[in-house]
Amino acid sequence: MSDLLTRALEKRANTWSQMQEIQATAEREGRSELTAEEREKWDRAETDLNAASQDIERMERMARLDTVQRDQLIVAGGPAEERGEVDQEAAYRDAFGAFTRRGMSGLDNEQRQLLMSNMSEVRAQATSPGTAGGYFIPTETLARMTETMKAYGGILSLANVINTASGNPLNWPSNNDTSNVGAILAENAQITEQDVTLGQKTLGAFTYTSKLVRVSLQLLQDDAFNIDTWLPRKLGERIGRAVAAHLATGAGTTEPEGLFTNATAGKTGTTGQTTSVIYDDLIDLIHSVDPAYRQSPTTRFVMSDSALKMVRKLKDGNSLPLWQPSTQMGVPDTLLGYGVTVDNGVPVPAANAKSIGFGDVNAAYVVRQVSGGQMMRLEERYADYLQVGFFGFLRLDAKPDDTSAFRVYAHSAT
Template identity: 25%
Template sequence: MDATEIKSLIEEQGRAFEAFKAEHNAALADVKKGTEDVVRTDKVERINTAVSDLQAALDEQAAKLAALQTSGAQTEADKPVNAAYNAAFDKFFREGDERELRAAIKSAPKADLNIGTPAEGGYFAPVEWDRTVVDALKIVSAMRGIATVQQVSSNAFTKVYNDRDTASGWVGETAARPKTGHPELASETFTLGEIYANPAATQRILDDSLINIETWLSNEVQTEFAYQEGVAFVSGDGTNKPRGLLDYQSAGDHPFGAIPTVKSGAAAALKLEGLVDLVYDLPSERTPNARFTMNRKTQGAIRKIKDGNGNFIWQPGLQAGQPANVLGFPVTELAAMQDVAAGNIPIIFGDFSGYLVLDRLGVRVLRDPFTNKPFVQFYTTKRVGGGVVDPTVFRYHKIEA
């Protein structure tokens, strides 16, 4: 999508939002008169959905742009030096011939971290294939665009915390200096789980077609990986998967305690006052990088809320790469977030660099021509972890029962 098309999409969303505001105001006026029009109410919901669809399309383009800016176009200097491994891996993919691949592994530079041969016959994809999958995940996995992403070389990552309990005091020039309190250290370990996809192709297609293995593999696995990650980053319990944002509701869940909760102030509904309380409960030093996360249903509900001057608190982005905002803060859509309902947490507000995504370097592929003849299955795995580094930079918005 070029700049002209993106501009057209922004303009179309602006027109749709203006139509939504007009119809919603008319519907509210009907309610006040006691003459509610079902047809108009249905029209409001249809326009609301259209605005959401247009915003989702704009968010997708913004994510693609951000991914390109982060990874950059591949130059000759970026291309992997071990061309022999790439060619041998392609032959293994198509024909199942491991001989050249094993020879390439033996002669590979020791610094090439993506090359390995597990006993069960799986091989790590070439470096540029791994980049392709990771770059695709940046586009379709929204959390990767707002969280801190770090590559690790082991199965766990441990962070040490200082409880900030150092004491001090005022004294005179010759007064005694009694011993003061000292900080205690605690640690939090983030473990990695394994995420997988199992795409398949017939041997005839692999033999006869000019299939681009790299493109095919990344397209097959990215959607499944992104879906599984998206759920885990929000609600995962940390067992063989990342620990999600919603799993920090108890004091003992982290050395710094639970993520604080701000209630909505309304039974089974969102309320302007509750959202304002949510924003102002976060420390001011964290608000410059703060944002809202919610699913599209919640975004649709917020789109109907006005401030005291009759202005809608949800506003669309006005240029390419700029997300929609609520009360002046950007909004990121996370499909796995809870809906607006009594007792649920449909919104998390805060600085999402406080969530850590861990990637174990390397996408591994196991070629399986036996399980499902005449298909050849490519059991593809990647190890991923995640968790909250600092719960004090987030706020839950909980709907009252």
């Protein structure tokens, strides 16, 4: 663990202790409200806590990316076949970087053939890639793009993600037989029949685009600027923001159906709880999910940062905080013993809103991606500006799978 990460974890733990001491002082003195000075200290500490949490998340994400890079870039010490695969990936990555900066005219024959073997259809009634080409983003860069999307949408990192080569409708059978039970059979009695009912679910492929970005030739020619990784990351951020909102609350018609959109309420707040939740509500929400799912290692809470701020202030019957910040790398913050994933696509606390989810998201939600992310380069269109156009796109669809695995907390209407 790096010294920076260690210090950030310690800072978050200390800040959280300070906040708890402020609240404990008010409780010892029998006050239901904080003084102006205490409120000022609390708000300042909460700002520091959020900043430290963001720093920790960023450093842990970079640590994961470093692991991906090392796994892909080691070329010595392994079997010849493995080295060949890594060499091929490195060659493609180098060719992609040259294509990003200089276009097809800046490639040698081997690089051109390598890219064209992975080239997608780029425009109607035209096959020449000289002026407009679309290519898969290299694995290393795609990992960064995907990590960026996960940062904007925590649901994506938890869901069951299926990658397919084409965007044809993807069908799979569904069945819920949990209401059917066996029976004792009397001697010489005939066994009764009870059929298994099957359904079918389908995933398509909506096309997400980053919109067009124009880059000057001067910037492309600047070898000191790592454009071939920086630009896909920026395009990924744009796509990630759009995907994140839909994975949480998408309507399911002209966009993916969100995890929270039609989720069953495991607990609804009582009258007056339009923007609040209490300890008992969270317990009821947990137990609205069957133990078969609660025991899964991927079961957790999902909520927005605004909802997390709300639950951070809750305590159990022994005046102990429900939320426990982690002080170790790789160990998540917990709420009532379960991990917490923050996704700001989830609705914030409000009347009738479903602001907190709980369950096994991997079992409850499936995401279908087609061919990974791709990027296109438009060379001639903006030649008179000495600019090159770029845009990224990703084909994706998603919908709930096992709806019994996930429940939500719904605020009261009034």
